[in-house]
Amino acid sequence: MAKKKTITAKKADKYELYQQAVQNPEFETQMVEKFYRRLRGTRPELLREDFSGTFIFSCEWVKRYSGYHALCVDLDPEPLEWGKKHNLSKLTADQQSRIEIRQQNVLEIKEPKVDIVTAFNFSYWIFMQRAEMLRYFKSVRQSLRPNGMFIMDSFGGAEAHSEQEEPRECEGFDYIWEHRKFYPLNSEMECRIHFSFKDGSVMRNAFRYYWRLWSPREIRELLEEAGFAQVEFYWEGTEEETGEGNGVFRRAIKGEAADCWIAYIVAAA
Ligand SMILES: C[S@@+](CC[C@H](N)C(=O)[O-])C[C@H]1O[C@@H](n2cnc3c(N)ncnc32)[C@H](O)[C@@H]1O
Missing domain, CATH: 2.20.25 (N-terminal domain of TfIIb)
Known part of the structure; x- marks a missing residue:
């Protein structure tokens, strides 16, 4: 029987480990699809993944449906190159043709107009000042098609x-x-x-x-100021036995005083 290779710090690839430990693209693409369907009743076409890193999310997105396209945006060429080599290369030619990769600052991207913008794993918290966050939200708002939607995550407790x-x-x-x-x-x-x-x-x-650890209320107020018509929070439920998150997100207004919580924020244009 073949021996399983032991990973060590020297041999390990940090992007591979990050994707395994932190990301769950099947689950996240499903959530995004649900949010869009719930609010818009249709399927989106073009999604922009801001702060995309190795863009494993977008790779999963184009796999889900032949009409889905993705635009991946990150400032750093290193994760983008890694993603091309390890994620993009695993897709079919048709799936690859529906992904565009741009090394760019998310604050500077205006075109093309998209149906969905995502900013996951709290990446948008790099913006420290209220004015900076507002500028980002306004530029996302301007990048959206009329039925567009902006989806983020947040944590706290x-x-x-x-x-x-x-x-x-x-x-x-x-x-x-x-x-x-x-x-x-x-x-x-x-x-x-x-x-x-x-x-x-x-x-x-x-x-x-x-x-900056932003509170959901600060984010809601900034999204409204940036021109979003509707802002919703989706709060994760708790597994009774373990006290851990159960992966079920329900719409909530107030949340609960948990030691550690995760929520999605959905802002409709
Ligand atoms: C936490 S990683 C996110 C990786 C992946 N999207 C995820 O959900 O786990 C944050 C990424 O944001 C990128 N980034 C930081 N500031 C940026 C900016 N202003 N414009 C575009 N990308 C930026 C970094 O290069 C990094 O790859």
């Missing part, structure tokens, strides 16, 4: 305001999410991702983020 490391077991390695610093007076936070392996080796600081 008591734990989001603390400094801690949270390990989670994945297949062949542990994913460690660290809140290295949290500054209560300006809500800025420094987060890092580390990976540890069965042989005891550790890949520290594989990814670093400097974000």
Whole structure:
């Protein structure tokens, strides 16, 4: 019987580990489709994935339906190149022809007009100032077709305001999410991702983020100011036995005082 390869920090690929540990493109594309169908009653055509990184989400999106197209936008050429080599190359010629990749600042992209813009894994929290976030939301609003929709995620709860490391077991390695610093007076936070392996080796600081912890209410107010007609929150339910999130998101107005929560934000043009 072939021996399973052991991953070690030296041999591991940080983008591969990130995709395995953090992303769930099947689930996320399904959620996006549901949100659009719920509010618009039809299928979208063109989706823009902002802060796309290795654009695994868009690759899954074009696989879902032959009428789906995706535009992936990221500033950094490194994850984009990685995505071309490891994700795009696995698609059929037809699927590949429905993906466009742009190395660009999300603040600068205006065309083409799209049905959906997504900003996942809290990437839009790189904008620290209210005016900057408003500028981003306005530019997204202007990029949308009349029936367009902007979908983001957000997190919060008591734990989001603390400094801690949270390990989670994945297949062949542990994913460690660290809140290295949290500054209560300006809500800025420094987060890092580390990976540890069965042989005891550790890949520290594989990814670093400097974000502002925005509250959903601040985001709602900014989206409304940017001209979005309707803003909805979808709150994740809790698994009774484990107290962990159960992957079921329901529309909510107020939420609950959980130690750690995740929600989707859906803004309709
Ligand atoms: C947390 S990763 C997101 C990866 C992936 N989309 C996900 O959901 O996990 C954030 C990405 O945002 C990109 N980024 C940061 N600022 C940006 C900007 N102003 N315009 C475009 N991309 C940006 C970074 O290069 C990085 O690849």
